[in-house]
Every structure is written in structure tokens, then in C-alpha cells.
Amino acid sequence: xxxxxxxxxxxxxxxxxxxxxxxxxxxxxxxxxxxxxxxxxxxxxxxxxxxxxxxxxxxxxxxxxxxxxxxxxxxxxxxxxxxxxxxxxxxxxxxxxxxxxxxxxxxxxxxxxx
Amino acid sequence: xxxxxxxxxxxxxxxxxxxxxxxxxxxxxxxxxxxxxxxxxxxxxxxxxxxxxxxxxxxxxxxxxxxxxxxxxxxxxxxxxxxxxxxxxxxxxxxxxxxxxxxxxxxxxxx
Numbered sequence: 703x704x705x706x707x708x709x710x711x712x713x714x715x716x717x718x719x720x721x722x723x724x725x726x727x728x729x730x731x732x733x734x735x736x737x738x739x740x741x742x743x744x745x746x747x748x749x750x751x752x753x754x755x756x757x758x759x760x761x762x763x764x765x766x767x768x769x770x771x772x773x774x775x776x777x778x779x780x781x782x783x784x785x786x787x788x789x790x791x792x793x794x795x796x797x798x799x800x801x802x803x804x805x806x807x808x809x810x811x812x813x814x815x816x
Numbered sequence: 817x818x819x820x821x822x823x824x825x826x827x828x829x830x831x832x833x834x835x836x837x838x839x840x841x842x843x844x845x846x847x848x849x850x851x852x853x854x855x856x857x858x859x860x861x862x863x864x865x866x867x868x869x870x871x872x873x874x875x876x877x878x879x880x881x882x883x884x885x886x887x888x889x890x891x892x893x894x895x896x897x898x899x900x901x902x903x904x905x906x907x908x909x910x911x912x913x914x915x916x917x918x919x920x921x922x923x924x925x926x927x
Contacts, residue, residue, distance in 0.1 A: 793859060
């Protein structure tokens with residue numbers, strides 16, 4: 703079946719602009735995660751959605767970052783007033799209970815802020 | 817706060833060699849541990865997932881073990897091939913939520 707998809711694959715934006723990154727999880731997966739991978743650094747957790755529960759936003763680095771998940775499926779990560787330090791690869795993953803919440807990752811969106 | 821360490825950071829071996837990658841974590845109260853590989857410029861591919869109640873999992877030439885009490889996991893790769901060259905990441909989590917990742921081991925298998 704189809705895996706996790708993310709769009710766009712690459713995004714170049716000017717400092718101060720807002721950007722939206724999209725994640726389409728695997729159909730039927732109730733859990734969705736966003737991570738960030740900066741150059742030369744490890745994966746950093748951003749936010750986690752599980753069904754209709756309140757999301758775990760503990761990893762969002764500032765109030766410029768927000769995310770929503772509509773209808774328990776597609777998720778959008780929004781970064782307002784982008785800064786150069788926001789440049790990174792943004793990765794999305796999904797999982798479900800019946801598979802022990804094994805995480806399946808999308809290909810990522812490479813964000814470059816100029 | 818959970819911390820995950822992977823040693824070595826980089827490893828280069830000749831084709832055909834068996835090898836072991838190490839992952840250690842500081843908090844043994846984990847839900848599961850997952851091993852991934854990441855190819856340059858790509859996302860993460862799941863290799864093996866070990867539940868906290870399990871000791872090991874196998875898939876083809878890969879075998880992952882878990883010793884929760886000592887905070888350690890190993891990924892054993894048998895008969896390595898050039899196609900195994902990638903960065904290998906381990907991730908632990910306390911529940912179904914967020915994972916804490918190690919920084920990875922970059923493996924190069926030379927023909």
C-alpha cells in the first residue's frame with residue numbers, strides 16, 4: 703500500500719515568510735509525528751497526534767511553529783516568520799496500535815530559509 | 817530525560833564481514849525500541865522493532881537484541897554488503913508517543 707507522503711519535497715523561502723508543510727499518513731494510522739533533522743544533527747521531536755486526543759506539542763521550539771491534523775488524517779506543519787535556523791529536513795511519521803506503533807516515515811521536506 | 821547514545825559514530829568494514837552496532841539509553845522504562853536506516857537525502861526506513869517485553873527480533877541478515885535492564889540494544893548485521901552502507905539510527909520511546917533518537921552510526925561497506 704501507499705506509504706507516508708510529504709509535500710513539497712523541497713521548499714526555499716525568504717526569511718520572514720510563512721511556510722506550510724503537508725503530511726499524508728498511511729491510511730488507518732491513528733498516530734502522526736513530526737520531527738526535524740538539522741544538518742549534522744540528530745532527529746528532534748516536534749509534535750505528536752493520537753486520534754482525537756490533545757496533541758503533544760512539547761517539542762515545538764517556539765510559538766512560530768504550529769501544526770494541525772484535520773479529520774484524523776492529513777497534517778499541516780506551519781512555520782510563521784521563518785528564520786535561517788529553521789532550515790532543516792522536516793520528517794513526518796505515522797503508526798497504529800495494531801502494529802505496536804511501529805513508526806513509518808515519509809521522505810521529508812527540505813526547507814531552506816534564505 | 818532519556819538520552820540515547822550510539823557507538824561507534826562511523827564504521828568502515830570490508831564486504832562479507834559480520835558487524836555489531838550499539839545503542840545505549842539512560843532510562844530503562846521504555847515501550848519499545850526501533851532500528852532504522854537512513855540513506856543520504858532520504859527518509860528513515862524501519863528495520864526492526866523490539867517491544868519492551870522482547871529480547872530480540874530478526875529479519876533476514878539483521879538481528880536486534882534488547883537488554884532493557886542494562887539500557888542496551890545491539891544491531892547485528894551478518895555477511896555485510898555494499899548495499900548496507902547507510903546511517904543506522906536507534907530510537908526509544910516511553911509510550912506510543914515521541915521517540916528519542918541516537919545520533920546514528922554511519923556504516924560503509926567496501927567492496
